[in-house]
Amino acid sequence: MQQFARVLTENGIIPVVLRGDEHLDLRPIVSDITPEAIASGALKAVDTTGLSPVRGPFNYLAPISGLRQISATGFNYKKHIEEFKMKPPTEPEVFLKAVTSLAGPGDPISRGPNAGTKLDWEVELAIVVGREAQDITAAEAPNYIFGYVCLNDISDRATQVDSEGGQHLVRAKSRPGYTPIGPYLTTGIDGMNLDLWTKVNGRYEQQGSTSDMLFSVNEMLAYFSRHMTLLPGDLLATGTPPGVGFGKNRFLTPGDVLECGITNLGDQRHEIRH
Known part of the structure; x- marks a missing residue:
């Protein structure tokens, strides 16, 4: 490692x-x-x-400079799926986040100008791609993984869902500061055996393990490579464990302290601002 x-x-x-x-x-x-x-x-x-x-x-x-793509998925932890009483997906969801949303592991997070913002947390293991990947198999995927970072997929649930119930993931997750990563980019570890957690004001909100993933990191990387070209340094966020604020109707407010971390990837700490 x-x-x-x-x-x-x-x-x-x-x-x-x-x-x-x-x-x-x-x-x-x-x-x-x-x-x-x-x-x-x-x-x-x-x-x-x-x-x-x-x-x-x-x-x-942020442990990588000059990133070009951030791809992500949702509902990839079995307990998170159970938490929302959903049917397990048969294939991964695919969406992107704006690169301009990247931030460091200690940067403050601004809620933005929308007074109705419902700011939420999602600690996630993100794959760091090591070489260009297109149409690879899950068996080949380890050769394309450089390492991993801790990523907090900050989301505004108020803009994520419209008045008709439609989902708008990119707009809800792409404001500046909504994708803090780091502090460490770690290589040589097993991505399927890591603990991950989130705290708000010192209280645990999320505690889980990557072993609970529905689709493994290798399966995820292979699947995404069938739909886009993945480039060296790209991030692929692999979903979040149970305990997000959306399921509790509890969201971040100015003055809150948001922390998260993953085994061997370090801890993040963010102050929530207006």
């Missing part, structure tokens, strides 16, 4: 690889963590010998 991140220091943005509690400067190897760096293979099994620790205070940024 290796964990990568991007940090903002007084000297600018530095890509790092973790070694224990140390954050080692990756710039002797890559100038930044980008789709191009991922595709080049430079971040595969990085030799940390000779890399220097980053000194002084820093803040975590």
Whole structure:
């Protein structure tokens, strides 16, 4: 396992690889963590010998710069499906989120100008694509997965559903700040055996395991590759466990503190603002 991140220091943005509690400067190897760096293979099994620790205070940024696509699915956890008393889907749902919605793991989240916003949380495991994928099989999928990040699929439920009950996922999930990722981009782990959780003001709202997925990460990647070309660095969010606010009619308000995390991918913390 290796964990990568991007940090903002007084000297600018530095890509790092973790070694224990140390954050080692990756710039002797890559100038930044980008789709191009991922595709080049430079971040595969990085030799940390000779890399220097980053000194002084820093803040975590989104762990990938220059992302081109964010694809996502819904209702992929069996307990989440049961929570809404739904029939399990026979194939994954496919939708996209705007790249401009990306944010860092500690950035504040603004509800936006809509007074009726019903802001909700969805902690999700997101696949980071390692190489261009088109029409691959589930058996081939591990060769196309570079690693994983924690993604919070922030959603405005008020704009997600129209007056006739129609779903509008892209518009509900694409405002700036609605897709915080990080802090770590982690490689060399089993994506199907990770715990994930969400807290609001210190109270657990979501607790689950990726082992509860209806469609595995390999099946998901293969399915999406049949409908679009996936590029190095792209994210594929794989759904959320039970406990979203929509099912409880409880939503985020200004002043709330939203936290989430996934095993080996680090924790996020966000203040909710107007």
